[in-house]
Amino acid sequence: xxxxxxxxxxxxxxxxxxxxxxxxxxxxxxxxxxxxxxxxxxxxxxxxxxxxxxxxxxxxxxxxxxxxxxxxxxxxxxxxxxxxxxxxxxxxxxxxxxxxxxxxxxxxxxxxxxxxxxxxxxxxxxxxxxxxxxxxxxxxxxxxxxxxxxxxxxxxxxxxxxxxxxxxxxxxxxxxxxxxxxxxxxxxxxxxxxxxxxxxxxxxxxxxxxxxxxxxxxxxxxxxxxxxxxxxxxxxxxxxxxxxxxxxxxxxxxxxxxxxxxxxxxxxxxxxxxxxxxxxxxxxxxxxxxxxxxxxxxxxxxxxxxxxxxxxxxxxxxxxxxxxxxxxxxxxxxxxxxxxxxxxxxxxxxxxxxxxxxxxxxxxxxxxxxxxxxxxxxxxxxxxxxxxxxxxxxxxxxxxxxxxxxxxxxxxxxxxxxxxxxxxxxxxxxxxxxxxxxxxxxxxxxxxxxxx
Numbered sequence: 001x002x003x004x005x006x007x008x009x010x011x012x013x014x015x016x017x018x019x020x021x022x023x024x025x026x027x028x029x030x031x032x033x034x035x036x037x038x039x040x041x042x043x044x045x046x047x048x049x050x051x052x053x054x055x056x057x058x059x060x061x062x063x064x065x066x067x068x069x070x071x072x073x074x075x076x077x078x079x080x081x082x083x084x085x086x087x088x089x090x091x092x093x094x095x096x097x098x099x100x101x102x103x104x105x106x107x108x109x110x111x112x113x114x115x116x117x118x119x120x121x122x123x124x125x126x127x128x129x130x131x132x133x134x135x136x137x138x139x140x141x142x143x144x145x146x147x148x149x150x151x152x153x154x155x156x157x158x159x160x161x162x163x164x165x166x167x168x169x170x171x172x173x174x175x176x177x178x179x180x181x182x183x184x185x186x187x188x189x190x191x192x193x194x195x196x197x198x199x200x201x202x203x204x205x206x207x208x209x210x211x212x213x214x215x216x217x218x219x220x221x222x223x224x225x226x227x228x229x230x231x232x233x234x235x236x237x238x239x240x241x242x243x244x245x246x247x248x249x250x251x252x253x254x255x256x257x258x259x260x261x262x263x264x265x266x267x268x269x270x271x272x273x274x275x276x277x278x279x280x281x282x283x284x285x286x287x288x289x290x291x292x293x294x295x296x297x298x299x300x301x302x303x304x305x306x307x308x309x310x311x312x313x314x315x316x317x318x319x320x321x322x323x324x325x326x327x328x329x330x331x332x333x334x335x336x337x338x339x340x341x342x343x344x345x346x347x348x349x350x351x352x353x354x355x356x357x358x359x360x361x362x363x364x365x366x367x368x369x370x371x372x373x374x375x376x377x378x379x380x381x382x383x384x385x386x387x388x389x390x391x392x393x394x395x396x397x398x399x400x401x402x403x404x405x406x407x408x409x410x411x412x413x414x415x416x417x418x419x420x421x422x423x424x425x426x427x428x429x430x431x432x433x434x435x436x437x438x439x440x441x442x443x444x445x446x447x448x449x450x451x452x
Contacts, residue, residue, distance in 0.1 A: 002028065002053045006045040009061060012037050015095045017103055017412065019083045019441030020054075030055055033149070034076060034086050037095075038064030066091040080157045081146040082439035093118040093435060096443040100411045100433055107415035108428070115431050119292055124438035127286045129202050129268070131163040132252055133171060135195040137185040142178050144171060144198060152188065162439060166208055166236055167200040174198065174210075177230055183223070186215045188248070194220065196245055197252050201277055203268045204287055209239040211257065211279045217246045219258050231261055239263045241279050253280060265342075270294070271322050273350050276342050282315040286436045293407070293434045293444055294319050297380065298326065300405050300430060300448040307377040310369070312362045312392075317343030317355065319380065319407075324355045331374070332357045333365045366395050380405040387413030390420060397424035406447045409436075414445055427452050 002008070002025065012021040012035045021035030029052040032043055040062040043055035057074040060067075067086055072078075079085040084092050097118050104110045121127060133144035136154035145156040160168055178195065186193040192215075199211040212227060214220060219242050231237050240261040245254030257279045265276040268283065270291055277283050284290035297319065301307065304323070310331045311320035316339045320332035324347075332355055334340045340359040347355050358365045362383075369376060378401055381388060387410065396404060404426070408414035418428050430448040437443075 002030070002045050002048045004045055004048060007042065007058065008045070008055070009040065009042050010055075012039045012041065012064070015099070017099045019099075025053075028053065032057060033083065034074060034079065036064040036067045036087055036091075038066060066094075076149040077146075077155050079439075080159075080161050082161065084441045085161070085439040089120070089124050089438065092438065093120055096435065096441070097433060099441070100431075100443060100445060103411045103415045104418070104431070107412060108418040108422070110415075110418070110428065113428065113431065115433065118443065119289075119296070119432070119434040121286065121289050121435045121438045123286075123288065125161050126163065126165050126168075127288070127438065128162045128167070129164060129287055130199070130283070130285050131160060131167050131171075132197050132199045133160070134197050135185045142175055142183065142185055142195065144175060163200070164202045166202050166206055170200055170208055170210060170234060170237065171198060173233055174230060177226060181222070181226055183226070191215070191248055194223065199243075199252070199279065201266060201279075203266050203277070205267075206236055207238045207266050208234065208236050209241070209266050209277070209279070210237055211241040211243050211253070213243040213245050213252060213254060215246055216244055217256075218244065219260070224260055228261060237262070238266055243279065270318065271325070273321050273346065273352075275316060275318060275321075275346050277316075278338065278342060280336070280338055281342055282336070282339060283318065284436070289434055289436045289444075290318075293436065293446065294322050296432050296434065297405050297407055297446050298323060300403075300446065301327075301378065302403065308375040310366070310376055310379040312366070312379055312381045313383045314343065314357075315339050315382075317346065317357060319382065320355055321347060321350070321352055323380070324352050328354065329375075330355045331369060331376075333362050334359060335361050363389060363392050363395070366392065370395075370399070376401070378403050378405070380407070382407040383413075385410040385413065388417050388420075393417065393420045393424060396421075397426075400451070402451045403429075404449045406445075406449060408445045408447070409442065411443060411445055414447060418447065418449065421449050425452055426450060 010023040012023045021032045031054045042059040045055045047054045060071045143156040184193040186196045197213040201209040243254040244256040267274045314332040314334040317332045320330045324330045340357045429450045432446045434444045
């Protein structure tokens, strides 16, 4: 049996769901992060269980043809926290499709179900319109960066390869100024220090919102003065907030977000609709892929022009408003009140009047619509990673809806829910995948589920 700190050589045979490589040492399964099928690698065992072990690459002995050319990069930190960046992009797409096929077979019981090739991203770097980086103090200076794998230790990178170019420039310049003023950095162990996180949101117009999260229950005047001075460095900054988070929690954004400069929101345009984005708004992070994703979802609906549609887990109502251009009426259900309010404001500004925003939990508000005899022809779901509660699937079945469109950022919970729908007399008709997150193992799925 393998022990921790053992050094072994292994050949990687496949990539499993979650993005880790898998090889065998004397028929014993070993998982290796940042490895590629075809790699022969020297690894150090970091954990060992009864049926498997996990090891980290020490050296690439013989690289796979699917690996990028620079074989000096071997660790999670070398790739700036991107767990698929060691793969050439065409191979990232290949293995994302394989992972989806695998979970659909294992968890949904679907054999030989046709899945189209993953829709690629036009931009595979610098595509994120939102980034949050934690502060730390290292080598006598303020840094921001990423958490090391399975750790709260922070490492800094020269360039965040996923953040927008503008976002990177702002964060780099802000750190220089904060270092000049020697602002204290939050220490989560003793709960002291001021700087917790920085968030940058950008849009297609190259405009930015800066949110500085601090360990305080009131606006720090020195921080406010620094930020107001800082804004003169970037004409692209249209909005600055100080977020107050004095609690011992992992939640990043504070309960109070104080606008100290500029507009309350920045805007993003999708399909001719201007959407407001605030510090707490949920908004897809890769805007060009979002447009592709939502257009695919719309195309799955039959006879959409005559349909009354529920958009469940609607967020700020992005897809609800896009659907409203074609559908008879849309009910937008969202539990976060500020998101529903952002949606109402956007709909009013864009002259959209066939949409109704409903604030509350999906299971409760579906009941509300049913009890009030509201017409519902179909539902589009875009739930969080945990997927749907079984009670919601029961309600959909009771309504006897003929089709459901399901957008998912987690193929495993989508597969589980497809199995539950199958048990209620539904079948998966279409499954498409979109690469929203290049350089990572994440994949977005869009499914059409229909009555048999």
